[in-house]
Each structure stands twice: as C-alpha cells, then as structure tokens.
Amino acid sequence: HQNVKSNGLGDPSLLLYYQPFNNWASITAKWKHALLIGAGLKFPLGKHDEQDQGEIINRNFQVGSGSLDYLVSMNYTIRKNAIGFNVESGYKINTENEDGYEFGNQLNLSGYTFYLKEFSWLSVLPYGGVYFEHGQKHLSNGFEQVNTGGQATFASAGLQFYKGSMTLNLIYQTPLSQSFNADNVSLIESGDRFSIGFMINIAKKGNGAFIPVE
Secondary structure (H helix, E strand, O other): OOOOOOOOOOOOEEEEEEEEEEOOOOOOOOEEEEEEEEEEEEOOOOOOOOEEOOEEOOHHHOOOOOOOEEEEEEEEEEEEOOEEEEEEEEEEEOOOOOOOEEOOOEEEEEEEEEEOEEOOOOEEEEEEEEEEEEEOOOEEOOEEOOOOOEEEEEEEEEEEEEEOOEEEEEEEEEEEEEEEOOOOOOOOOOOOEEEEEEEEOOOOOOOOOOOOOO
C-alpha cells in the first residue's frame, strides 16, 4: 500500500589505516604481501527521519541512521607475479540515535583472487570471489525489531583501474544464499548489486600496493 522513494546524501565515513608491513616494492621477494589495519567513524549527517503519510518510513530506507558509529577493518593481500589473493573484513558498531533507535552491528567478510596487468600509463586489476554480510537485529528503545537483521553470501566480480594515486573500482554482486529475518507476512530478499567507488591513496611514494578494497 506504499510506494516510497528516499534519496539524498548518506552518512559519511572516515577511516584511517595503519600498514604494519608491505614488501610490495621489494625486487627480490617472490611472494609480496601487505597488511592494512583500519579504524574510523561514521558521522550522523544524512537525513534519518523522513516521513510518508504522517509516519516515519522504514529505518532501512532512510539515507542516514542518525547515530555516530564505530568502524574497524582489516585488509590482507598476497601476490606472486601477477596473480594474488585478497581477504578483507570489516565490523561496524552502531549506537543509539536521538530517537532511541539502534541499528544492529554489522560484519562483512570477503575473499578475492585477482590478476594484475600493468601498462605504461595504467594498471588494471580484474578480480572475483565471495562476499559475506551479517547484521544483528535492530533495537528500538531496547526492544528487538521484526524484519531486521540476517545474512547473505554473494558471488562478486570486479574491475579496478589504477593511475598514479587514484583508483576506480567497479563491482557486481549476485546472491548465492540469503537468510533475512522476516515475519509471516513479509518477504525480504536481496537482489543483484552494482557499485562504483573512487579512492585516492595518500601513502608515501613507493609504499602503495594493489589491493582490492570495497
């Protein structure tokens, strides 16, 4: 009985990464690997109280959450010659917003095999693998909310382009399995996903690594 459209700028996130080791620039190492450990914040700047017909719309459809959330991340890559493997994990700790609503904490895991092709003016990295996500149930004033939380596994294929310190990332994902919490009158399913990302590397010259990052 409702057709709701929600758009606008979402909540921005800021993550800082520390690199314990990276032998990407080594000439003698047969196996090259790099580890990134990150932490950051998601800021409550997106609109989170949009209404339809006098009532607040589903929290999942809001462009923002209204809460200050904490982020931790890990990214490890190993490569021999042009072929490598990347594993990444992220965890988001959500807090309660001013309306007493708290999104469930979220876990993301991914593993990708990639191939690096370097040209004189551009580097290209196609990759493919599996992506997993899990979300806990939401809370409203301390009470669990129906039709929230669950998990899904996706097959993923992507393409990254590197030029200097800039990276363009394209990724397509299709669900392999999914199990979202739903009541007897609701059906919650995830469809195919496509996203575009742009990154700028501010690491010192020579310390960068070709690492698929979502």
